[in-house]
Amino acid sequence: MATKAQATRERILDAAEALFAADGYAAVTVRQIMKRASADVALAYYHFDSKRDLFDAVLMRRAEHLNAVRLEALDEVEGRHSEDAPTVEEIIAAFTNPLLDLLAEDHEAWHHYMALIAQVNNSPEWGGELMTRYFDPLVRRFIEALRKALPHCDEAEIFWSYHFLSGALTLTFAETGRLDNLSDGVCRSSDMASIAERMPAFLAAGFERLCAPKTKD
Amino acid sequence: MATKAQATRERILDAAEALFAADGYAAVTVRQIMKRASADVALAYYHFDSKRDLFDAVLMRRAEHLNAVRLEALDEVEGRHSEDAPTVEEIIAAFTNPLLDLLAEDHEAWHHYMALIAQVNNSPEWGGELMTRYFDPLVRRFIEALRKALPHCDEAEIFWSYHFLSGALTLTFAETGRLDNLSDGVCRSSDMASIAERMPAFLAAGFERLCAPKTKD
């Protein structure tokens, strides 16, 4: 099963993931990737058809796993509430906690992956299409859950709220170091425990405010 | 004053801004930029020292103006409240409204600029340093205002909240089209009025929740 060729294929994906995450798709060279993977340049084109295909393979590999564990977490939360609906914060936590767990377990790879996702999500070139392709089925499932938790809420409010969530989440997990600079070290981008405490609460409050019945104006 | 050379310099900056915003720094060629600016390649190196310097000039140009109008908006809000402090939502609106005005007035350029900023903010390569260099003085001023509006709030909560704000804001103004896909056209990325109605409220709720005294757990 785990043939030697499969192992080099994984090494190429790991190297590509790390470099794409650090410098972006266009700035990275196939030669750099293969050097990091300790393999010949041409092997990249044996295992993948092109640089672009390699990029897609990098994105796909972990997207599938991430979608699976998030779905599991959402099912678990919904199972706990057979009659009433889960709270917004519980639903959002089911979206973020699996990721936090992966980032805690893993030394590097998932951190690289999330830094890459942040770039993809915020790029006009990729953002629309690729995020849709890799994540939308799961996201729609989450939005359904949120709609149940916020029954009088307009569809549009939920989509906009999710969009704000998406921006906050991807930047946060990108760990660019900006927060560290801004706060003079008071906060650290890499402090996953701080994120777990704060992000779901912050975002749930936003959802709830937008979905609250309007005060007359 | 407005010499002819100044005009071509601006044309180069406009062209670079649009292309960098669409495809990212590394994917764009100096030749592409100069073709779009209808000028010879070598002129890029007469007006700027290198591709990298041109990139910095693109970022700098509008950062200064944006910081100025935001500062003005913040001063105006604080002036209106000479005794009491402004609300969190008012402060956040002072951060977002000037931008919304610029995006409404302008046909293209500011949209390109914000798409570019989203990429910079989410890149590990640039995010830490460049955002700090161009925007931090103003951001610190905003954080001071927020601290006054949330007097019993921990420093760390405010920095984290601002970080979530930053992610939501930059993704939203990047107009990647993701929201349009996800919502099947119910929401449009380019709908600035929808953003103005929702974003400050959503984010203010987040700040207030994080800064609320902890319920025992």
Add this chain to the structure above:
DNA sequence: AGCCTATTTCAACGCTGGTTGAAAGACAAG
């Protein structure tokens, strides 16, 4: 007019990019 500086063009340099074809090596099956 002529001059001087600021701007623009032209042509090229050296190098590296993604990609490929053909040959070499590994290794299981007969």
Add this chain to the structure above:
DNA sequence: CTTGTCTTTCAACCAGCGTTGAAATAGGCT
């Protein structure tokens, strides 16, 4: 040992990259 397939290496192609030096032009002084 031989055959055949999967994997890896080697060497190269050529288009396009950032960048530059020198020559042409333009436009305001005197």
